[in-house]
Amino acid sequence: MANSAAAYEDQENLVSGKKPPSPTSVFFKHLLLVAISLTTLAPFVWMVLTSFKPLSEVSSLNPLPGTWHPENYRAVFTQIPFAHYYFNSVLVASWVTFLQVFTSSLAAFAFARLRWPGRDAIFRLYLATLMIPGVVVLIPNYAEMVKLHLFNSYFGLIVPASFTAFGTFMLRQFMLTLPRALDEAASIDGASPWVIFWDIVLPLSRAGVITLAIFSFMGNYGSFLWPLIMIKSQYLRTLPVGMLFFDSVYGRQTNLIMAASVMNILPLIILFVSTQKYLVKGIQLGAVKG
Amino acid sequence: MKSRRGDLLPALAFLAPNFLGFLVFTAGPLIYSLCVSFSDWNVAQPGVFHWVGFGNFLDLFKDANFHTYFVNTVYLMLGIPFSIFGSLMLAILLSQKLKGLVVYRTLFYLPSFTSGVALMILWKALFNPDFGPIDYVINSVNHFLHISGKAPTWLLSTHNLLGLDVEKVGFNAKELGLGARDALIIMGIWTGIGGNNMLLYLAALTNVPPDLYEAAELDGASKWDSFRHVTWPMIAPTTFFIVVMSVIGGFQAGFDQARVMTQGGPAGTTTTMSYYIYQKAFEEFQMGYASAVSWLLFLIIFVMTVINWRLGNREAD
Numbered sequence: 001m002a003n004s005a006a007a008y009e010d011q012e013n014l015v016s017g018k019k020p021p022s023p024t025s026v027f028f029k030h031l032l033l034v035a036i037s038l039t040t041l042a043p044f045v046w047m048v049l050t051s052f053k054p055l056s057e058v059s060s061l062n063p064l065p066g067t068w069h070p071e072n073y074r075a076v077f078t079q080i081p082f083a084h085y086y087f088n089s090v091l092v093a094s095w096v097t098f099l100q101v102f103t104s105s106l107a108a109f110a111f112a113r114l115r116w117p118g119r120d121a122i123f124r125l126y127l128a129t130l131m132i133p134g135v136v137v138l139i140p141n142y143a144e145m146v147k148l149h150l151f152n153s154y155f156g157l158i159v160p161a162s163f164t165a166f167g168t169f170m171l172r173q174f175m176l177t178l179p180r181a182l183d184e185a186a187s188i189d190g191a192s193p194w195v196i197f198w199d200i201v202l203p204l205s206r207a208g209v210i211t212l213a214i215f216s217f218m219g220n221y222g223s224f225l226w227p228l229i230m231i232k233s234q235y236l237r238t239l240p241v242g243m244l245f246f247d248s249v250y251g252r253q254t255n256l257i258m259a260a261s262v263m264n265i266l267p268l269i270i271l272f273v274s275t276q277k278y279l280v281k282g283i284q285l286g287a288v289k290g
Numbered sequence: 291m292k293s294r295r296g297d298l299l300p301a302l303a304f305l306a307p308n309f310l311g312f313l314v315f316t317a318g319p320l321i322y323s324l325c326v327s328f329s330d331w332n333v334a335q336p337g338v339f340h341w342v343g344f345g346n347f348l349d350l351f352k353d354a355n356f357h358t359y360f361v362n363t364v365y366l367m368l369g370i371p372f373s374i375f376g377s378l379m380l381a382i383l384l385s386q387k388l389k390g391l392v393v394y395r396t397l398f399y400l401p402s403f404t405s406g407v408a409l410m411i412l413w414k415a416l417f418n419p420d421f422g423p424i425d426y427v428i429n430s431v432n433h434f435l436h437i438s439g440k441a442p443t444w445l446l447s448t449h450n451l452l453g454l455d456v457e458k459v460g461f462n463a464k465e466l467g468l469g470a471r472d473a474l475i476i477m478g479i480w481t482g483i484g485g486n487n488m489l490l491y492l493a494a495l496t497n498v499p500p501d502l503y504e505a506a507e508l509d510g511a512s513k514w515d516s517f518r519h520v521t522w523p524m525i526a527p528t529t530f531f532i533v534v535m536s537v538i539g540g541f542q543a544g545f546d547q548a549r550v551m552t553q554g555g556p557a558g559t560t561t562t563m564s565y566y567i568y569q570k571a572f573e574e575f576q577m578g579y580a581s582a583v584s585w586l587l588f589l590i591i592f593v594m595t596v597i598n599w600r601l602g603n604r605e606a607d
Contacts, residue, residue, distance in 0.1 A: 021387070029386055036380065037397045040484060044400070046423055047412050059421035107308035116301040122309075129316050131595055133542045135567045136584045139326065139577050140319030163311025193300040222406035224546050229572055240407035244550055247411050254415055264408035272403045276396060283489045 051259035058254045072259045079250060082260060084235050085242035090267075092157045092227075092238060093220040099162035100216045101209055108171035109197045113183055123172070126165045134225070142229055152232045161220060167212050174208030175201055211282025214275050218268060239264050327581035334575040346582035355558065356566065356583070357459050362471065363562040365454065367540035369475035374532055376483040378525075381491035395492075398484025405481045410550040413477045417444035442468035445552055448559045456557045470560045474547050487532050494528035495521070534598045538591055563587050 046063060051072055053065040060066075076082050110116075111123050141160050142151075150156035182204075183196045191199075202209070224240040231237055237245065243264060247257055272279070327347075330340050350356055380398055384391055401409065416422050425441040432439055442449065448456050449467030456465065498521060506516040544562025548554045554561035554569070561569070563583065571580035 026388065029383065029388055030390075033383060033388070033390075033394045036383075037394060040397050040401060040480070043409075043412055043416055043480070046416065050415070061421070061423075061426050063423065103308040103311060106304045110301040110304035114297040114301040114304070116298040119301070122305075126312070129312070129320075131538075131588075131591060132316070132320065133564075133584065133587055133591060135542070135545075135564050136323050136581075136588050137316060137319035138567075138584070139571050139581055140322040141315060142571075143322075143577075144314075144319065160315045163308055163315055165312065165316070168308060193297070193304070197304070218403070224407055224549075225568070228549070243407045243411060247414075247550070254421070257411060258415070261408040261412055264406075265404040268404045269400070272399070273396065276399075280395075280489055283486050 047258050047261055050255055051262050053255045055253060055255055069255070072255050073263065076256055076260045076263065079253075079256065080242065080246050080260075081235055081237075082242065082246075082263070085237055085239045086263075088154075088157075088236060089221050089239040092154065092161075093217050093223075095154075095158045096161045096220045097213050097216040099158070100164045100167050101213050103162065104164050104167035104212070105171050105202060105205070105209060106197070107168045108175055109193075109201055111168070111172045112175035113180075113196070113201060114193065126168060129165045130169065138225070138229070145230065151230065152236060154236070156230045157227055157236075157238070161223070161226065164216070167216065170212055171205060171208050174205050178204050207278060207281065210275070210278045214271065214279060215282075218271065221268065323581050324585060326578055327585045329578045331578045332576050342578070346579050347586070349579070350582055350586060354458060355561075356563075358457070358558060359561045359563055359566045361454065361459050362559060363541060363544060365450065365452065365471055366474060366478070366544055366560075366562060367537070369478050370533075370536045370540055373479045373482050374487060374529070374536065376479065377485075377487035377532075378491050378529075380484055380488045381495055384488070384492055385495040395484075395489075398488060400484075401481045402485025407546065407550050409481065410477075410547060413473075414445065414551045417473050419443045419446065442472075444468070444473040445470045445560075446556055448556050450559070456559065470552055470556060474544075474551070474560060477547075487536075490528050490532060491525065494525040498524045530598075530602055534595070534602075537594055537598075541587060541591055541594070 049063050049065060050058065052068045052070060053060075053072075054067060054069050057066055111119060111126075145151045145156045145160065150159070178201060182200055183191075186196050186200055222240055223238070224244075227238045227241045228244070231241060234245075243257075243260060246260055250256060328341055328343060328345075330338070330342050330345070332338060384395055384398075416424050419425050419441065422444075424444070428441040431437075432441070447467070447469035449465055449469035450471050451466070451468065453461050453463055453466040455462035502520045502524070503516055506520050511519070542564055544560070545564040545568060548560050548562060548565040549568070552560040554565050564587070567580050567583045567587070570576045570583060
């Protein structure tokens with residue numbers, strides 16, 4: 001198999017008229033790539049190994065556990081309401097993702113595919129708000145939630161996060177690339193704007209919508225500052241806030257903290273590996289804010 | 291193209307849900323926050339409310355804490371050039387014709403995708419001077435080479451590579467070394483180097499037309515020449531974008547790290563502007579003062595954005 005791949009590469013090099021890269025240079029590039037990968041992976045490996053250690057071995061400098069303790073993972077669930085944290089994070093992130101995609105795809109359609117007076121002025125206003133640091137609106141939004149009695153509730157976590165100028169901007173850019181003839185033809189056939197949106201534009205914007213959805217989910221699953229100030233009850237905490245309290249109360253139990261961390265990032269790794277085809281393209285289209 | 295006035299009503303309907311959210315959670319709060327920044331509103335003293343004009347802003351210029359926290363914020367941004375340079379190097383490596391590139395790319399991207407509180411707690415343990423593996427490795431190397439130096443205490447240390455003094459803005463040779471801020475920079479580089487910037491560079495590198503390299507090769511250009519005169523100018527817009535976004539992000543950064551890893555310490559050395567806003571608002575309840583700090587931060591970012599935008603436009607001309 002390796003032979004045929006090498007033959008294929010040789011052939012490709014012949015076609016493009018380039019010298020095949022020398023085996024030593026290929027070897028050194030791989031060596032470098034492997035070294036960087038190991039540096040990237042080392043902290044994760046330490047995290048996983050430590051999560052299986054008994055408490056007595058945490059401060060031992062041998063990275064491998066003397067005896068393996070998978071029951072550390074169960075202990076996390078008995079010491080703190082970890083299942084609640086998990087559930088809350090997934091619930092809040094799912095709702096925010098759904099609402100963000102819903103509201104911003106509608107708005108993006110209005111900006112990208114409809115002509116109306118004032119459109120460009122309002123769009124520029126949206127763009128300008130991308131510059132506003134989140135902390136500027138933090139205090140007013142907090143005060144607003146307290147006034148509306150949404151403080152310390154799922155609503156208070158979900159609703160303020162559900163509107164995104166950035167998502168609107170991104171989906172608008174995406175929708176602008178679709179040929180205009182599509183909706184004009186449908187419009188001549190008497191299709192309403194809603195039908196054009198739902199049956200034509202939205203399905204064709206699938207890749208953009210999926211990218212936005214992944215980033216929205218990921219960002220809100222890991223969201224920290226807003227849940228930190230919005231939630232007081234321990235059963236409403238999301239994972240990042242729960243982790244913070246776990247760490248500050250049970251901080252000496254590094255093995256359990258690491259087990260919790262592993263469980264915290266596991267869904268993200270699964271999400272990433274299963275969707276990276278979309279993600280990489282989406283980021284490269286400029287789909288990411290920072 | 292005919293003007294379609296008939297689009298106005300549907301457009302408003304499509305826009306309404308998002309625009310309503312925009313008014314309630316962005317535009318309204320923005321105005322509210324500006325008003326609050328001119329007041330002495332303090333949640334801990336109900337009933338007391340005065341307009342203080344520019345009082346908060348004047349206090350801010352005299353606030354020695356704010357000066358050092360501003361310097362901390364800028365110091366933490368020293369990692370940006372290294373991070374960007376690293377992303378470019380990784381992208382160049384990944385743009386070679388090699389087997390297994392997707393696997394490498396996935397691994398490099400992993401820290402940035404999983405970044406957040408869990409990884410910060412992990413790094414807190416890694417930097418621990420008693421049982422953390424980083425100091426263990428440093429001590430072993432020192433021992434092996436018969437160096438008597440002590441490993442840095444990282445998150446517990448006010449030391450820094452520029453010798454910044456602790457209580458005030460200035461130089462103090464005693465502070466030279468590696469400390470909490472450097473630890474955060476190292477973590478930041480590890481997290482960000484293989485992230486979005488690398489992917490953006492990767493896309494930019496694949497978009498350089500191959501015939502430009504062929505032409506350079508025919509002219510007898512070395513690898514370095516063709517990087518310097520072909521690659522670098524061709525990816526300049528990407529570099530520009532990445533630098534702008536990193537600087538804007540850098541000014542707003544530091545809250546999560548400070549809250550999770552250091553509580554802003556030791557001696558306030560990892561307190562950044564955003565963490566100071568949090569402390570003022572949600573620990574000391576001085577909403578007026580905190581709002582003033584956040585508007586100053588906004589102003590800094592606004593000025594940076596305008597300057598960058600001007601520079602970018604000039605380059606495009």
